[in-house]
Amino acid sequence: MGESDSPVLSQQKATLSMTVPDSNRTSCAITTDYPPGDVAIWIFILAELSVFALLFVVYAFTRHYNLELFDLHQQQLDSRSGLINTLTLITSSYFVVRAVAAIQYGNARLCSRWLWGAIALGLLFLLVKGVEYQHHFSLGIGLSTNLFYTFYISLTFFHFMHVIMGMVILTVVALKAGRGGYCATEHTGVETAASYWHMVDLVWLILFPLVYVMR
Amino acid sequence: MQYQSQMVAKPYFIAAIGLFVAQILFGLIMGLQYVMGDFLFPEIPFNVARMVHTNLLIVWLLFGFMGASYYLVPEESETELHSPKLALALFWIFLVAGALTIVGYLAVPYATLAKITGNDLLPTMGREFLEQPTITKIGIVIVALGFLFNIAMTVLKGRKTTVNLVLLIGLTGLAVLFLFSFYNPDNLVLDKMFWWWVVHLWVEGVWELILGSILAFVLIKTTGVDREVIEKWLYVIIAMTLITGIIGTGHHYYWIGTPEYWQLLGSVFSAMEPIPFFMMTVFAFNMINRRRREHPNKVAVLWAMGTAVMAFLGAGVWGFIHTLSPVNFYTHGSQITAAHGHMAFYGAYVMIVLTIISYAMPMMRGRAAANSNKSQVMEMWSFWLMTVSMVFITLFLTAAGILQVYLQRMGGDAALSFMVAQEKIALFYWLREGAGVVFLIGLIVYIASFFVGGKERAETA
Numbered sequence: 001m002g003e004s005d006s007p008v009l010s011q012q013k014a015t016l017s018m019t020v021p022d023s024n025r026t027s028c029a030i031t032t033d034y035p036p037g038d039v040a041i042w043i044f045i046l047a048e049l050s051v052f053a054l055l056f057v058v059y060a061f062t063r064h065y066n067l068e069l070f071d072l073h074q075q076q077l078d079s080r081s082g083l084i085n086t087l088t089l090i091t092s093s094y095f096v097v098r099a100v101a102a103i104q105y106g107n108a109r110l111c112s113r114w115l116w117g118a119i120a121l122g123l124l125f126l127l128v129k130g131v132e133y134q135h136h137f138s139l140g141i142g143l144s145t146n147l148f149y150t151f152y153i154s155l156t157f158f159h160f161m162h163v164i165m166g167m168v169i170l171t172v173v174a175l176k177a178g179r180g181g182y183c184a185t186e187h188t189g190v191e192t193a194a195s196y197w198h199m200v201d202l203v204w205l206i207l208f209p210l211v212y213v214m215r
Numbered sequence: 216m217q218y219q220s221q222m223v224a225k226p227y228f229i230a231a232i233g234l235f236v237a238q239i240l241f242g243l244i245m246g247l248q249y250v251m252g253d254f255l256f257p258e259i260p261f262n263v264a265r266m267v268h269t270n271l272l273i274v275w276l277l278f279g280f281m282g283a284s285y286y287l288v289p290e291e292s293e294t295e296l297h298s299p300k301l302a303l304a305l306f307w308i309f310l311v312a313g314a315l316t317i318v319g320y321l322a323v324p325y326a327t328l329a330k331i332t333g334n335d336l337l338p339t340m341g342r343e344f345l346e347q348p349t350i351t352k353i354g355i356v357i358v359a360l361g362f363l364f365n366i367a368m369t370v371l372k373g374r375k376t377t378v379n380l381v382l383l384i385g386l387t388g389l390a391v392l393f394l395f396s397f398y399n400p401d402n403l404v405l406d407k408m409f410w411w412w413v414v415h416l417w418v419e420g421v422w423e424l425i426l427g428s429i430l431a432f433v434l435i436k437t438t439g440v441d442r443e444v445i446e447k448w449l450y451v452i453i454a455m456t457l458i459t460g461i462i463g464t465g466h467h468y469y470w471i472g473t474p475e476y477w478q479l480l481g482s483v484f485s486a487m488e489p490i491p492f493f494m495m496t497v498f499a500f501n502m503i504n505r506r507r508r509e510h511p512n513k514v515a516v517l518w519a520m521g522t523a524v525m526a527f528l529g530a531g532v533w534g535f536i537h538t539l540s541p542v543n544f545y546t547h548g549s550q551i552t553a554a555h556g557h558m559a560f561y562g563a564y565v566m567i568v569l570t571i572i573s574y575a576m577p578m579m580r581g582r583a584a585a586n587s588n589k590s591q592v593m594e595m596w597s598f599w600l601m602t603v604s605m606v607f608i609t610l611f612l613t614a615a616g617i618l619q620v621y622l623q624r625m626g627g628d629a630a631l632s633f634m635v636a637q638e639k640i641a642l643f644y645w646l647r648e649g650a651g652v653v654f655l656i657g658l659i660v661y662i663a664s665f666f667v668g669g670k671e672r673a674e675t676a
Contacts (some may be wrong), residue, residue, distance in 0.1 A: 040382075044451045047490045051459065054483055143476045150476040158462075 036100075037192035045199045048162070053204050058209065059151050066147055071215060073148040081132050082212040085125050086204065092121035093201040096170070096194045101107045101175075106184035108177050115174035115190075118197065122167040129160055153213055158201055163194070166200040216578040218289040220296035221517025225579045226306050227282030228572045232662065234275035234313070235565075237657050239446045241268040248650040250641050259321065266346050272560060273344065279568030280389075280425055284382060286575045288366050292373025297365050305361045312354040316347055323518075341622035342410055345396045352396055359390040375447035378428045378435070380605055381453055385424030391414050404472035411467045418461045418559070419488060419530075424453050426567045427495065433519050433574050434499065439507035448498045455491040463488050469540045470547060478540040485538040489531030492563075499523035500667055501589045502671070512577065512585035514594045521602055527628035533558050533609065538550055543626050550640075551616030558609040562599075569661075574664070589668030596666060600657030615643035 035042050039136040063070045099114035136142075138154075143150050176182065182190055216222070233542045245264040247254045252261075256381070289296045296302060319328045332348035334340045339349045347355070363386060370379050395412045435442055465481025499520055510516060533555040536548040544551070573594065577586045585591065623636040631639070 023665065038447065040447045040451045043494065044454065047487075047494070051484070051487045058479065058483060075637070118552050144474045148530065150479060152482055154476070 018207065035195070037195045038188055041195050045195060047179045048199060050202070052158075052206075055155055056206065059155065062151065069138065069146060070148050073146065073152075074212065074215070077152070077212050078132060078135070079212045081128050082208050085128050086208050088121050088125045088128070092118040092125075092136060093198055096197050097119065100187075100190055102126050102195050103182050103187040103190050104179065104184060108180050108182055111187075111190060112174050112177040115170050115177060116195075119167050119170050119174065122163055122170070125163055126160065129156065129163075133157075134201075144215045155207060155211060159200070159207055162200050162203065166193075166197045169196055216577075217293075217296050220299040220302075221286050221289050221575075222579055223296065223299045223302040223306070224282040224286035224575060226284065226303070227278050228576060228579075230306070231275045231278040231282060231568060232309055233279065234271050236662070237317075237659060238268055238271035238275060239651075239658055240567050241253040241271065243648070243651050243655060246651050247643065249637075249644040250648070253333060262466065263312075263320055263325070266325075267317055270320070270346060271317065274339040275536070276560075276564050276568060278309070279564075279572070280386070280429075281306075282654070283425075283429050283568065284386065285367050285574075286571065286579075287429065288369050288379055288382070289317060289373075290434065291376045291379045294369060294373035297368035297372070298671070301361055301365050305358050307364075308354065309358045312351055312358075316351045318345070321347065332491065336396070339397055342396075342399075342406070344414055345410070351619050351655065352393075355393065356390070359393065363387060363390055376442070377433050377449055381431075381449055382428035383423050385421045385428065388421030388424065389417060390423065401592055408468065408473060411464055415464045415467055416418050418464060418564075420457065422564060423456045423460065423491065426522075426563055426621070427452050427456070429567050430495065430499065430519060430522060430570050433515060433570055435503045436574065437506065437510040437519070438502050438515050439510075440502045440505050444505075445498075445502060448494070448502075452491050457496060459484050459487040459490060464541070464558040464587065468538075469543055474535075482539045485519045485597075488538070489527065489535050492527040492531035493538060496527045512574060514591045514598065515570060515574035516588075517598055518573050521598060522566040522570055525566055525602060527554065527562075527611070529560070529562035530559030533613075536613075545583060545620050546616065548644075549616045549619050550612045551620070551623075552613035554609045554616055558605060559614065561605045566602075567621045585665075588670035590664050593664035593667055597657045597661035600660060601654055603658075604650045604657060605651035608647050608654065609648040611650060615647070618643070 067169055095114045095118040099111045099118065101112060102108075102110040133153075136149075143153050170193050173189050176189060238582050241264050244255060244259060245261060245268055248261045248264060255264075285302055295539050313414060319332070321330070324338075328348060329340050331338075331586060332350050334349055339352055340346060366386065367383060370383055395409045398409050400406050401410070416419075427449055434440065435445050461478050463485035465477040466485035468477035468481055492592075494664060500523065503520065523638050537543050537551050537555065578584065585595070618640045619636050622631045622639055623633060
């Protein structure tokens with residue numbers, strides 16, 4: 001499955017390997033096959049994105065028919081928390097990128113450190129989101145309050161669970177990286193985890209404007 | 216066969232096939248009662264035939280799952296089963312308890328059965344699929360605990376593989392969720408809500424893990440593809456199963472009095488439930504295409520491919536047809552549900568049990584790796600007879616269901632009453648009964664395949 005590279009991809013690879021400095025490298029050339037990571041995770045990501053896409057489509061239609069209700073309650077959300085969480089996830093994705101770059105140079109300890117950093121940011125995300133939920137629940141808001149909150153809570157909570165799952169995957173990989181389980185030539189696991197984490201981030205990047213910002 | 220204790224699977228498989236035959240016979244009786252209402256009345260009323268038909272299905276599938284576990288867990292763990300004696304003892308307890316329960320259903324009226332089994336002490340009876348007397352349910356729990364103990368001890372002392380892990384999670388989930396059959400609240404909404412925790416979370420949750428692990432085991436054995444590749448797929452499939460299937464329970468919560476948000480959650484998540492089944496299809500065909508050897512047991516590979524395709528069609532596509540709440544508003548509890556139920560159970564669970572029997576039985580009967588060619592050809596005939604007739608059963612029931620919904624629920628003031636609508640669709644019930652007879656013939660051919668070609672030189676691996 002997708003073992004052979006198209007000329008365009010090979011060219012991309014070449015560009016990639018040209019732009020990285022040669023110091024610190026332990027062994028042979030960077031092996032950035034496309035898609036990065038395991039093919040299975042991409043099929044999983046595709047499936048996950050389909051679920052979210054369907055949710056977004058249903059959200060769009062429901063919002064269209066209940067514009068006033070959605071506008072009113074959207075304004076009650078704390079968009080600052082949403083923004084903080086957006087920045088948190090983007091930063092964590094950057095950390096994951098650094099982790100992949102580190103292992104491409106064979107620096108497993110650095111890779112592990114970046115991953116732990118990303119996990120810590122994941123925790124921060126959960127914390128901020130948790131405070132938000134706490135606020136809603138203390139006001140007696142729940143899934144049944146109105147259509148907007150049905151969507152807001154189910155969408156964000158479904159994503160919340162994905163952050164947890166992403167953190168579990170990152171933890172497994174960080175531990176293995178810490179034990180020296182990956183090297184410059186074989187680090188599919190790191191790329192696999194990174195791909196999944198980017199998906200979690202990407203979904204939030206759609207979710208945030210959709211639920212918090214859009215008027 | 217690598218471990219002697221794997222042999223305990225054999226009586227489980229034989230019992231499973233025996234009960235399968237009984238299930239089909241009661242299915243045919245019931246099918247006829249749809250068009251000849253007083254057939255075998257009052258000896259076997261429709262409600263009793265239905266109860267026996269569905270209960271036998273569940274019991275024989277459980278026998279199949281247990282047999283499959285006893286066969287594959289020692290081989291995966293690379294060690295003998297913890298206690299073959301316990302496995303055999305539980306087999307007889309389960310078989311006798313199951314047989315007594317069925318006899319109870321047939322011999323006395325259901326209310327009498329409830330009375331003599333002391334249902335008033337701990338009322339659990341009277342709910343669809345969970346009709347078993349409380350004492351039988353307690354027996355099931357004891358058997359399940361003993362079984363899990365035996366399997367878990369084997370897994371713990373031996374090699375840990377993903378197949379074993381997923382299987383064990385599935386079996387544990389099966390046992391734990393069954394405990395909700397003892398919870399019988401007075402509030403009908405809560406009663407229905409938790410009833411689905413057994414029924415839905417079994418067939419659209421933990422049973423899929425069992426299905427996935429058995430399929431993975433057979434594919435590892437027959438294709439010679441690297442275990443890592445197959446295990447990776449297994450992880451992805453079960454993750455998707457749980458992500459869609461757990462909240463997907465909501466598609467049963469549209470009209471039972473549960474909050475309105477289930478219309479959304481149930482529709483969206485259950486609409487995605489076909490995805491893991493589709494992945495399973497892609498997975499099975501991919502592994503077989505990448506096979507590194509030609510396994511002599513061709514019919515087992517055929518069953519494995521059949522499972523992957525029919526599970527997707529029956530559970531995935533036919534489930535999707537009526538899962539969205541605006542559609543289900545019309546189709547709920549119609550023959551469309553029956554169509555889905557038939558193909559989903561056959562495609563996913565009947566076929567996976569027949570797959571593992573097909574793979575394991577020749578070795579348990581002292582053949583090198585596969586039955587003789589003659590026997591395999593006969594089994595392939597049974598595969599096609601049963602599978603094609605099940606497709607027809609499903610199509611006829613779907614047609615009956617569409618007509619039923621149209622005549623009975625969409626006509627406004629001109630809508631027909633239930634019984635009048637039933638008469639109008641009788642033709643499809645006759646056709647379904649005909650397809651059912653072909654299915655029985657397929658099943659007879661299947662059993663006959665065990666008794667032919669024994670003398671022919673068995674092929675070697």
